[in-house]
Amino acid sequence: MGRKLDPTTKVKRGPGKKARKQKGAEVELANFITEEDTGAKRLSSRARKRAAKRVQNLKKPEDITEKQPKKGFSDENSKWLKPTKRKRKMDEPESEDESEDQWEDEDEEEEEEKAPLQKKGGKRQEKKSVELGLKNLEEEEDDDDDDDDDDEEEEMVDDYGADDDGSGEEEEEEESDGDDLLPIERAAKKEKKLKESMAPSSDDDDDEEEEEEDEDDEQKSDSEMDEEDTIQTNIDDVDNFKLPSAEESEEGALSLDLKTVHQRIKDNIDVLCNFSAKREEGKARVEYLSLLRKDLCTYYSYNEFLIEKLMDLFPLSELVDFLEANEIQRPVTIRTNTLKTRRRDLAQALINRGVNLDPLGKWSKVGLVIYDSSVPIGATPEYLAGHYMLQGASSFLPVMALSPQEGELVLDMSSAPGGKTSYIAQLMRNTGVIVANDANADRLKSVVGNLHRLGVTNAVVCNYDGRQFPKVMGGFDRVLLDAPCSGTGVIAKDPAVKTSKDEADILRSAHLQKELILSAIDSVNAASPSGGYLIYCTCSIMVEENEWVVDYALKKRNVKLVPTGLDFGKEGFTSFKKYRFHPSLKLTRRFYPHSHNMDGFFVAKFKKFSNVIPSASTGKEDEKTEASEATEVTESPKKTAPKNKTVKDAPAKTNAQKKNAKTNGAAAKKQNFKTKGQQDSQTGPKKAKIAKMDGEPVKGDQVKKGTVEKPAMKSPDQTKESKTVKKDGSRFEKKQTKKGKTPLKMKNRMGKNAFKKMKHKWPKNK
Amino acid sequence: MRPLTEEETKTMFEKLSKYIGENIKLLVDRPDGTYCFRLHQDRVFYMSEKILKLATNFSRDKLISVGTCFGKFTKTKKFRLHITALDFLAPYAKFKVWVKPGAEQSFLYGNHVLKSGLGRITENTMQYQGVVVYSMADVPLGFGVAAKSTQECRRVDPMSIVVFHQADVGEFIRSEETLT
Numbered sequence: 001m002g003r004k005l006d007p008t009t010k011v012k013r014g015p016g017k018k019a020r021k022q023k024g025a026e027v028e029l030a031n032f033i034t035e036e037d038t039g040a041k042r043l044s045s046r047a048r049k050r051a052a053k054r055v056q057n058l059k060k061p062e063d064i065t066e067k068q069p070k071k072g073f074s075d076e077n078s079k080w081l082k083p084t085k086r087k088r089k090m091d092e093p094e095s096e097d098e099s100e101d102q103w104e105d106e107d108e109e110e111e112e113e114k115a116p117l118q119k120k121g122g123k124r125q126e127k128k129s130v131e132l133g134l135k136n137l138e139e140e141e142d143d144d145d146d147d148d149d150d151d152e153e154e155e156m157v158d159d160y161g162a163d164d165d166g167s168g169e170e171e172e173e174e175e176s177d178g179d180d181l182l183p184i185e186r187a188a189k190k191e192k193k194l195k196e197s198m199a200p201s202s203d204d205d206d207d208e209e210e211e212e213e214d215e216d217d218e219q220k221s222d223s224e225m226d227e228e229d230t231i232q233t234n235i236d237d238v239d240n241f242k243l244p245s246a247e248e249s250e251e252g253a254l255s256l257d258l259k260t261v262h263q264r265i266k267d268n269i270d271v272l273c274n275f276s277a278k279r280e281e282g283k284a285r286v287e288y289l290s291l292l293r294k295d296l297c298t299y300y301s302y303n304e305f306l307i308e309k310l311m312d313l314f315p316l317s318e319l320v321d322f323l324e325a326n327e328i329q330r331p332v333t334i335r336t337n338t339l340k341t342r343r344r345d346l347a348q349a350l351i352n353r354g355v356n357l358d359p360l361g362k363w364s365k366v367g368l369v370i371y372d373s374s375v376p377i378g379a380t381p382e383y384l385a386g387h388y389m390l391q392g393a394s395s396f397l398p399v400m401a402l403s404p405q406e407g408e409l410v411l412d413m414s415s416a417p418g419g420k421t422s423y424i425a426q427l428m429r430n431t432g433v434i435v436a437n438d439a440n441a442d443r444l445k446s447v448v449g450n451l452h453r454l455g456v457t458n459a460v461v462c463n464y465d466g467r468q469f470p471k472v473m474g475g476f477d478r479v480l481l482d483a484p485c486s487g488t489g490v491i492a493k494d495p496a497v498k499t500s501k502d503e504a505d506i507l508r509s510a511h512l513q514k515e516l517i518l519s520a521i522d523s524v525n526a527a528s529p530s531g532g533y534l535i536y537c538t539c540s541i542m543v544e545e546n547e548w549v550v551d552y553a554l555k556k557r558n559v560k561l562v563p564t565g566l567d568f569g570k571e572g573f574t575s576f577k578k579y580r581f582h583p584s585l586k587l588t589r590r591f592y593p594h595s596h597n598m599d600g601f602f603v604a605k606f607k608k609f610s611n612v613i614p615s616a617s618t619g620k621e622d623e624k625t626e627a628s629e630a631t632e633v634t635e636s637p638k639k640t641a642p643k644n645k646t647v648k649d650a651p652a653k654t655n656a657q658k659k660n661a662k663t664n665g666a667a668a669k670k671q672n673f674k675t676k677g678q679q680d681s682q683t684g685p686k687k688a689k690i691a692k693m694d695g696e697p698v699k700g701d702q703v704k705k706g707t708v709e710k711p712a713m714k715s716p717d718q719t720k721e722s723k724t725v726k727k728d729g730s731r732f733e734k735k736q737t738k739k740g741k742t743p744l745k746m747k748n749r750m751g752k753n754a755f756k757k758m759k760h761k762w763p764k765n766k
Numbered sequence: 767m768r769p770l771t772e773e774e775t776k777t778m779f780e781k782l783s784k785y786i787g788e789n790i791k792l793l794v795d796r797p798d799g800t801y802c803f804r805l806h807q808d809r810v811f812y813m814s815e816k817i818l819k820l821a822t823n824f825s826r827d828k829l830i831s832v833g834t835c836f837g838k839f840t841k842t843k844k845f846r847l848h849i850t851a852l853d854f855l856a857p858y859a860k861f862k863v864w865v866k867p868g869a870e871q872s873f874l875y876g877n878h879v880l881k882s883g884l885g886r887i888t889e890n891t892m893q894y895q896g897v898v899v900y901s902m903a904d905v906p907l908g909f910g911v912a913a914k915s916t917q918e919c920r921r922v923d924p925m926s927i928v929v930f931h932q933a934d935v936g937e938f939i940r941s942e943e944t945l946t
Contacts, residue, residue, distance in 0.1 A: 349903070381870055384935035385905045409820070433817050441830075448831045449942040452850040453935070457813075460821050461830040473823040 242280060261299045268292045269316050292316075296323065302498045306488070309506075309542060312577060318594065325594035326491040332370040332377060333360055334388045335396065335419070337454045338426050341387040343368065349382050363568065364396055366426075386453040391419040394489075394591055394601040398480060398537040399423040401564040401589075401605050405530050407432045408477040413466045413520055416443035418450035420482060425456040434459045435473065439466060467515045470522035477531030481520040483513045483549075485540035489600020492593060510544045514552050521557045526608040534559065534606040539599055541590065543576045546602040550588060551581040558610035561587045564603050569596065572604070767806040767821065767829065774839065778803070778810060781837075781845045782855075784896035785909060789858035809838045809946060810845070812854065831946045849908060849933040850945055852898070856906035859898035861888045863912070863929050870901050873908065874936040879929035881922050891916045897929060908934030 271278040272288055279288075289311070296307050300323045314322055334357075336343040343359075343366055350357055354374035360367025368388075370377055377383070378390055404410050404424050415421045415436035425434055436451070438444050441463045451459050464472055466481070486509050487497050517536055526532045536553070538545050550572070553559060561584040572588030574581050588604040770778065782790055793812070794801060800815045806829065813821070813833025821832045834854065837847040847855075865873055869883020885902050893915045899908045910932040919928050938945070 379939065381874060381901060381905065381907065381935075384874060384938055385907065386935075386938075387905075433820050435820070444830050445943050445945070448835075448946045449938050451831075452835065452853075452945065453938040455853050457834050457853070458817060460817060460824070460832050462824045463828050463830055464824075472828075473820070 256298065258299060261295050265292060265295045265299060265320070268295065269320065272316050300327070300498070303502070305502050306498060309488075313541065313543070321594040322592060325592075325597075326495075329492055330392065330593065330598060333391060333393045334368050334370060334377070335391045335423060336366040336368065336388050337386055337422070338366060339430060339455045340385070341382075346382065346387050349387070350380070353380055353382075355380075360393060360396075363566075364393075364400075367393060367396060369393075384453070386455050389419055389422055389450065389454060391423070393598040394539070395419050396423065397564075397566055397569075397589070397591065397601060398482060398535045398603050399427065401537075401566055401603050402478055402480050402533065402535045403565060404428050404432075404478050408528075408531055409433050409435075409475065411435045411437065411469070411473075411476040411479045411520075411523055413437050413469065413479060413481045413516065413523075414439065414484060415461075415482075416440060416447050418447035420480060421447065421459065422450055422454045422456050424480065425451070425454070425458060428458070430456065430458050432458060435476070436461045437464055437466060437469065439464070467519050469519050474523050475525040475528075476523050477525065477528040477533075479520045479524050479534045481516055481534065481536050483509075483516050483536065483538050483545075485509050485513070485538040485545050486542060487539055489539040489541045489591075489593070489602075491600075493599065506542055506544050509540075510542075510549060513538070513545055513549045517549055517553045518556060521553060521559055521606065521608060522613070524608045526558070526611045532608045533562075534608065535564075536604045536606065538602050541592065541600040541602065543573055543579065546590070546604070547573050547576065547581050547585050547588065548579060550585060550604045550606075551579075553606065554582050554584075556614075557608070558612060558614060559606040559608045561585065562605050562607045563587050564589050564605045566603065569603070572602070767804050767811075767826065767832070770803055770805050770810065773843075774805065774810075774845075775803070777839075777843065777845045778836070781847060784911075785847075785855050785860070785898060786858040787860045789860070792858060793854060803836070804832070805839075806832065810836045812836050812851075835946050847909070847933065848945060849935060849937045852906055852909065852933070852935065855909060856898050856900075859909075861891045861895050861897045861912070862900055863887050863891075863897045863910075864900045864902055864904075865907070867902055870907065873899060873931065874934050876931060876934060876936060876940070878913070878927040878931045879910070880924065881919065881926050881928050882924035884919065884928050887912075887916055887919055887928070889916055893918070899929060899934070906935075908932070908936075 268288055268291060272285070272292065275285060275288075279285075293304065293307050293311065296302065296311075296319075297304055300307075302310075302323075310322065311319060336346050347357060347359075347368060350368075350373075355377065356371040356373065357368045358371065360369050382388060383390075399420050402410075402424065404427050406428050408428065409432060410424055410428070412421045412424060412434060416438040418436065421434060421436045428434070434456070436447055436459050438447060444461055444463055448461055451461070462472075486501050486506050487494055488501065491497050517534075520534055520536070524532055524534050536550060540546065550561070554561070561582075564587065566589050569589035569591045572581075572585045572590055573579075574583050574585050585604075588602065591598055591601040591603075593600055779790055782793075786793075798814075801812060802815060802818060804811050804813065804818065806826075811832045811834065817833055821829060834850060835848055836851040836854070837845055839845055863879065864885035864887070865879055865883050866885045869879060872883065873879055879899065888897070891897060891912050893912060895912045897910060897912050898906055899910060901907055908931070910929040913927045913930050914922060922928070
């Protein structure tokens with residue numbers, strides 16, 4: 001019944017060692033003062049004129065000032081309304097002027113003559129004294145006078161209103177809507193603006209602000225740039241950013257103080273964005289860029305390779321936003337499990353547990369954003385009962401793009417930890433069948449756990465390498481391939497990516513992705529009445545892992561890109577540096593942490609329009625590990641293949657092969673090209689083609705003999721032998737394609753080669 | 767993966783009937799298709815025929831789970847129900863126990879249900895009868911065995927155990943590795 005108080009163990013009081021220290025008042029004050037100091041410089045031309053006038057005014061006879069014992073507000077408001085206090089003696093009359101301007105009539109001309117105004121003030125004062133009635137005696141007025149003087153003598157630093165002295169005017173001119181703001185609000189607004197203009201840098205920016213910025217980022221950016229320029233030049237004593245000399249930077253003489261580095265990044269980007277105007281004479285853009293790269297590496301602690309990639313990927317203005325966004329965690333999001341509950345009920349239940357949440361956005365009907373929670377969100381009874389799943393917002397997208405229909409056969413090729421899989425199940429309402437595959441057996445445990453917890457009953461969980469999948473099973477209506485990737489989109493989640501990746505890693509994963517995407521495509525059944533779709537997605541933002549892979553798939557298979565059905569996100573690249581991609585890559589979608597406030601993500605949706613693998617003719621097959629006899633096939637150009645029907649035994653063979661295929665694959669029973677059998681059936685017609693093609697140029701007995709005989713020999717145990725053949729073949733093929741197609745000669749030569757190879761192999765086979 | 771033997775079927779159904787009684791029939795004869803039990807690596811999976819057919823594509827060592835896992839046979843050939851079967855036990859349960867919100871958390875950490883945490887209990891629950899445990903919001907939390915009959919429950923002191931814990935949904939997190 002509760003813990004008993006133990007007097008022996010004394011509980012420590014006060015903030016713990018790790019309690020984060022809040023910024024104290026001193027810090028705030030310090031900021032403020034520095035700003036004020038710069039404020040003096042920020043006088044606009046008008047303000048300067050006015051200041052000059054004011055100095056003159058100061059020397060004016062005292063009687064006027066005496067006449068107005070209380071500055072400022074003369075009407076009824078004066079009883080409660082206190083004018084802002086001033087800070088600098090020098091500015092006294094000005095601030096008075098200012099305050100009047102601000103509070104009474106904003107529209108008044110600023111050039112208004114000082115004297116009349118003061119007269120007016122005097123008059124008002126008189127009026128006031130009349131109003132106040134007979135009580136007001138002369139002495140009292142004098143007293144007032146004295147008080148006021150005292151006030152003026154004091155240096156009030158903590159006065160926010162005073163901040164408006166110099167540049168307030170400008171601000172107001174810019175934003176007339178700020179009229180009815182309190183001085184403190186205005187000050188805050190100004191500060192925010194300043195911050196914005198100085199490249200969003202401070203780490204303590206909270207998420208909401210970030211979001212806000214994100215939204216209007218795009219529209220603003222242009223105007224912002226200009227603004228930035230003006231303000232920045234005002235702030236910095238030195239207007240021009242000077243590129244440190246080469247020796248300086250080489251020797252490491254550059255300051256490594258983070259603040260200066262940050263400032264340098266800002267200035268550098270400023271220059272680079274407006275290069276022709278702001279460059280230093282005789283300095284090349286490359287020099288600026290290399291300095292910037294170095295600084296970014298230091299400041300954000302990335303390795304050079306990744307920064308370089310990112311610099312290629314983003315315009316400079318966006319780059320810093322992206323890097324900053326990677327320092328901040330994305331909001332925690334959950335997905336309602338509609339198999340068990342409704343979003344409204346779930347939200348209510350969680351709110352009752354002290355969770356602060358909101359709907360995710362218009363685009364999702366099941367997502368909720370968790371702002372903060374008094375209970376661990378991953379262990380509430382609702383979570384355990386399977387009412388929701390913790391899932392990043394970006395993970396919703398591929399499944400939404402996949403839009404699985406009820407009763408379909410869906411494959412999730414790399415499913416761990418089962419978030420997307422369960423979302424698919426929920427969209428299908430537990431009908432049809434989902435095959436959840438993952439290459440990692442350990443990670444499959446979480447898939448099983450999650451699927452059971454969420455009440456998914458239509459799933460089969462298996463543990464294959466995705467690259468072998470079409471061999472295992474095919475004929476899927478839809479396939480989701482969430483490929484393993486370098487994770488450059490989720491740096492916020494896993495900062496290790498910053499330093500651990502290099503070119504080889506990217507290319508390695510790109511290669512794996514290419515293999516996976518082909519096998520994923522081969523698993524799809526194009527003849528499916530409702531489907532035939534493939535979603536390819538990664539949590540990487542590298543072009544090599546996304547557009548390049550997609551483009552590769554487009555070339556290798558009978559697929560086309562279709563709109564993803566996601567109405568936001570940025571279009572994929574159609575050209576990037578040395579790469580030129582298919583124009584339809586516009587239909588793919590990219591998501592970035594800084595612009596969409598979700599993990600960096602890429603989604604592409606394919607529609608497969610034919611089960612035939614175009615491999616045979618153009619040597620596409622050789623990329624696939626299994627289908628390997630393509631080597632010989634590649635020799636003959638594509639177009640000639642179908643026309644040629646001269647060889648008689650070839651078609652016969654095809655038929656035989658096809659029959660084989662049919663009997664082999666269980667799923668292939670239904671249709672000729674149903675995909676289970678596809679693998680086999682591929683080999684069937686392909687071999688036939690091989691035969692045809694090689695037979696076509698009837699050159700030398702060797703060729704004919706070799707090729708015609710070969711398939712028959714191979715069919716029993718193609719794979720073992722073929723691997724070795726394939727290697728040589730593919731290498732050769734590459735050379736060949738480079739050289740261009742000069743069919744006859746090539747064929748002859750290659751035929752010989754192939755024949756030799758085969759000759760070597762036959763005896764072994766037997 | 768293979769169908770259950772006669773003996774295995776008997777052991778499992780006996781176990782199941784402790785919780786859902788004759789409602790077992792509803793599990794096997796379903797209006798939305800034929801469902802069946804299959805044994806795979808000592809675990810019993812419950813799935814529709816359609817999934818069963820597809821699952822034949824996968825080799826034994828590569829297949830991890832099909833449909834819903836109901837439980838496993840121990841080495842001594844007894845059957846142990848897993849929490850994963852809860853989805854099918856809860857709707858058909860004959861005897862239920864509701865726990866108070868305060869005791870929810872305790873039960874989810876694997877503790878028995880005490881009298882003090884007992885919200886409601888089905889009338890006429892016999893001692894050692896299998897019961898499904900619900901939260902007061904009617905969310906199934908797990909199952910167990912009634913330690914006392916309903917009549918006794920009224921009399922016992924608040925700290926005595928009324929339901930022995932067998933499985934709870936907290937196991938989805940606590941023992942994720944052993945679920946299948």
